[in-house]
Amino acid sequence: MPTLDDLKKRIKSVKSTQKITKAMKMVAAAKLRKAQENAENGRPYSQKMKNIILNLTKSINDPQNAPKLLVGTGKDQTYLCVVLTADRGLCGGFNSNICKLAKINFKKILSERKELKIITVGSKGLDQIRREYEKYIIKKFSFKNKKQITFSEAEIIGNEIINLFNQSQFDKCILFYNNFKNVITQIPQAQQIIPAENNSSENKEENLTSYEFEPDEDEILEDLLPKNISTQVFKAFLENAASEQGSRMTAMDNATRNAGELVDKLTINYNRSRQAAITKELIEIISGAESL
Amino acid sequence: MSENFAIEIVSPNKSVLKEDTEEVTIPSFEGEMGILKDHISLITFLRPGVITIKKDNKEKKFFVEEGTVEFSNNNLLILTSTAKSLAELSRDNVDDLIKNSQEKIGQKDVSDKEKYLLSHKIDVLKHVI
Numbered sequence: 292m293p294t295l296d297d298l299k300k301r302i303k304s305v306k307s308t309q310k311i312t313k314a315m316k317m318v319a320a321a322k323l324r325k326a327q328e329n330a331e332n333g334r335p336y337s338q339k340m341k342n343i344i345l346n347l348t349k350s351i352n353d354p355q356n357a358p359k360l361l362v363g364t365g366k367d368q369t370y371l372c373v374v375l376t377a378d379r380g381l382c383g384g385f386n387s388n389i390c391k392l393a394k395i396n397f398k399k400i401l402s403e404r405k406e407l408k409i410i411t412v413g414s415k416g417l418d419q420i421r422r423e424y425e426k427y428i429i430k431k432f433s434f435k436n437k438k439q440i441t442f443s444e445a446e447i448i449g450n451e452i453i454n455l456f457n458q459s460q461f462d463k464c465i466l467f468y469n470n471f472k473n474v475i476t477q478i479p480q481a482q483q484i485i486p487a488e489n490n491s492s493e494n495k496e497e498n499l500t501s502y503e504f505e506p507d508e509d510e511i512l513e514d515l516l517p518k519n520i521s522t523q524v525f526k527a528f529l530e531n532a533a534s535e536q537g538s539r540m541t542a543m544d545n546a547t548r549n550a551g552e553l554v555d556k557l558t559i560n561y562n563r564s565r566q567a568a569i570t571k572e573l574i575e576i577i578s579g580a581e582s583l
Numbered sequence: 584m585s586e587n588f589a590i591e592i593v594s595p596n597k598s599v600l601k602e603d604t605e606e607v608t609i610p611s612f613e614g615e616m617g618i619l620k621d622h623i624s625l626i627t628f629l630r631p632g633v634i635t636i637k638k639d640n641k642e643k644k645f646f647v648e649e650g651t652v653e654f655s656n657n658n659l660l661i662l663t664s665t666a667k668s669l670a671e672l673s674r675d676n677v678d679d680l681i682k683n684s685q686e687k688i689g690q691k692d693v694s695d696k697e698k699y700l701l702s703h704k705i706d707v708l709k710h711v712i
Contacts, residue, residue, distance in 0.1 A: 332598065333597075339653075505611060511651075
C-alpha cells in the first residue's frame, strides 16, 4: 500500500505529463492545419503532371525506344526502396506503420532472390530499419534542421534516384509513405515510381486527343520524367507531413485522456487511503478512551 | 459566344492562378507563342521569360524560369515551380536573380545549353523592369 505522500507525488507527476501531452496536441493541431493545406494545394500539380505524362505515353508510337524511366529496364532484378518517415517520434503508429509495410515488401523482395537497396529519408525510419536491414541501406537523408520541406529538398532526392537509375543501379523504384486521408486515418502506401505505373490508362482511351509537340515527344518526355520523379517525391513529402501531424495529434489526444483517467483513479485511491488513515486514528483514540 | 478559355498556373506548393482569359503569350522553348481560344492541343516546354495574360485589355504578367505547358479542350495548363507575378516582383528581387544567374554562368561545370538558358534568363530579367 503506497503512503499518502507517494500517491500525492504520482498524481502530481501524471498531471504534469498530461500538461505536456496537451501542449503537444495543440502544437500538432496548429501545424496540421498548415500541413493539410500544403498537401491539398500540392495535389493538383502532381495530378496534372501525371495526366500530361499519361497523354504523352499514349502518343508514343515507338515503345521500344521510349525512355527507360517510363518503361523500365525490362528487368526486375534490383529494387530500390525509398522509405519516407518523420524525424520526430511521439506520433503514434506513424513511423511504425510505414516501416511495417516497407519490411513486408523487403521480405518479399528478398524471398524472391532479388536484390534490395534502401534509401531512408528521416531519422526515425532509419532507426527501425537499421536493426534488420542495415547492410542494404545505401543512402540516408534527414532534413531535421529544415523547418519546412520545400520542392528543392524533394529535388535532391529525385536527382539522387535518377542518378542511380542512370548508372543502372536498380530496375524498379518504390516509394513508401503515408497517404493523408483525414486526421484519424493515414494509409501507408507503396508507390512504384520507376517504371511509371499507368494503371488507369486503359479505361481512358476514348479521350485520345492528338497533341502537337514542340519539340518532339521524346525530348519532352526526357525532360518531364525526371521532373515527375521529384514531383512524386514532393507529393509524398507533403502527404507525409500532414499525416505526421495528424497522427501526432490523435496520439497526444489519447495520451492526454489516458493521463486524465489515471489522475482520477489515483485521486480516488488517495482519498480512500486518507479516509482509512483517519478512521484508523479514530479507532485508536476511541479504543484508547474505552480502555481507561 | 465568348472568346474565353481557361488558364491555370500550378506550382508544386499551390495553384497560382485560375481564371478565364482571351489571349495568353508564353515563352515556349522554340520562341514566343500566342494562344487563343480553340488552339490545337499542344504540349511544350517553357524557357525563362514572361507569360502575358490578356483579358479586357488588361494584362497580367508572370515571370517563369521553366515549366511545362499543356493545352487541350480550351484548357491551358502551365506547370511551373517558379511563377512570380511581375506586380509582386521588386527591383531587388530581380537584381538578386540576375546576380545568381551570373554567378552560375561563371562556374566551370555548366553545359552550353545551361549557359544559353542562363544568359537568356538574364536578358529577360534585365528587360522586365
